[in-house]
Amino acid sequence: MSVGVYTLGLNHTSASLAVRERVSLSDDLIAPALASLKETFGTRLREAAFLSTCNRTELYCAAEPSVAQELAQWLAGFNQLDQRMIEPHLYLHDRDLAVRHAFRVASGLDSMVLGEPQILGQLKDAVRVADQAGSLGTLLHQLFQRTFSVAKEVRSTTAIGEQSVSLAAAAVRLSERVFGELNNSKVLFIGAGEMIDLCATHFAARNPAQMTVANRTRERAETLAARIGASTMRLAELPDRLAEFDVVVSCTASTLPILGLGMVERTTRQRRRLPMVMVDLAVPRDIEPEVGRLDDIYLYSVDDLGKVVQSGEQNRRAAVVQAEAIIDARVRNFMKWLELRSTVPIIQSLRAGAQAVQAHELEKARRALVRGEDPDQVMEQLAHALTQKYLHGTLSALHQSEQSDRQQLMGWLPKLFPSSAGRRQH
Incomplete structure (x- = not known):
């Protein structure tokens, strides 16, 4: 079976x-x-x-x-x-x-x-x-x-392993482009809603040196801070403490910017030209867009992060096409191996039958030689017997087959007996 x-x-x-x-x-x-x-x-x-x-x-x-x-x-x-x-x-x-x-x-x-x-x-x-x-x-x-x-x-x-699959992950990746590993960086989260919660989780996985949460409602800030191992601060402290942080991620429900150009300019002077990544996920914006013009500020809006994510998705879609093509080819290779493997018992049976015929005819030839028969005649009889048995199955199939089957068998003969076909062509 x-x-x-x-x-x-x-x-x-x-x-x-x-x-x-x-x-x-x-x-x-x-x-x-x-x-x-x-x-x-x-x-x-x-x-x-x-x-x-x-x-x-x-x-x-x-x-x-x-x-x-x-x-x-x-x-x-x-x-x-x-x-x-x-x-x-x-x-x-x-x-x-x-x-x-x-x-x-x-x-x-x-x-x-x-x-x-x-x-x-x-x-x-x-x-x-x-x-x-x-x-x-x-x-x-x-x-x-x-x-x-x-x-x-x-x-x-392929790029199948690319992991920028969300805005939060993209925020981390963009920060790492500036600072490399984030274990020496200080991160400030402004807000405590769902998006900040998700971002905080992604940043926490990179083990930054320090994380701080600033939010209008102190209780929500403390809840998030406790979960990720961060400290808290009041929004009113931002002008005095903003320069402490390397990465700022903001997403609040404010209708007006929280971080203006003047505040951030003072911050850059206090940081003595050290770079700062600012991620604004709020709509309307929490950070005035003019901040992005400052030399040492890397400002990314929600649209900027969306492009990163979209680019990643396009890369992954292309990677899926590439991966499926690789898999298609390797499946065909395996199925070919499997099909060849299924012929092994048949080949073994054919080989065993041929060896049995060979042993039988050799034994007959040896007995004839022992009886003193002419060696040349014994060799001719051995060759004739082997040839007859070699052809017996094929000739019987041809003689007993219907016309359609016979045509198919005739087509296979040159492949089964290539040396014979070659001699006929000569």
Whole structure:
């Protein structure tokens, strides 16, 4: 019975968190799950590996076709669930679609955050666990090794891993263009709304030297500051303390600018020409646009950040096209390997049959020589017998075939017997 490649699973696009958590497999459940598969399907399922993360639970396996239709039932039973609860959320891929899915997952094309790198490490861990459990064989081993190779190629030759996916992330990136790493920088957040909260979270991940929150409502400032490990200050302190900060991010509901040209000019003199990044995410603006003309001030508006994000999205869209092209080519290569692998038993059978004929005819020739028969005649008989048996199957097929089949066989003869065809042409 032929063995194929299958992937059964659900992910963040096919199932809610409530469903995903019901079928998620913790590390200590992987080995029992693999053992259960072996017990349930026996030799019909040859190889298996599980990938289970917060966003997906997937089974990759090499199995006979009859197994594929029973995998959903097994998954529900193993997790003690009603199959009807999870079946609408499951996908089942086979052959090239299963291979393509593995390549896309490892490359970050199937992730919640496009291009995120963690999934590749998680897949490598899943393969290691399956290997330790003894559930990997030649087919899945080859699939996963090629999967890792494709992921490396996609990440090294495309921009799929670019991470500027929001205004907040773009603000961090623009600040890093000026200061490099931000661990020596002091950051001021003006406001405490949702956008400032998001920006503060992104900046906090870069571990700046100091973070301060200034807001009209002290309570909200203190709540945000406590969460990110920052201090607070009053808005009235801005004229006296603005020069302390390297990065200023502002987003308030004020209808008039909070930071005017005169205040920032005084600040630049106090900073002795040290650069300052100012990010204005407010509409209307919190910072007078004329501030951007000052030599040492790098002022970015919400539109400026939008262009950065848009540029990143365009790069990623182009990267997806490039990545899919790479994956298409690598899928074709793997399927060709798989098809060639499927001919191995046939080739082995043909070789074994030929060797059996060879051994039989050689033994007859040896016995004839022992009886004292003429060696030249024995050699002629050996050659004749081998030739007859070499041609027997092909000639019989030609004689017994219908007209349409005979024409097809005649077309294959030059490929099967190229030396004979060559002699006829001479």
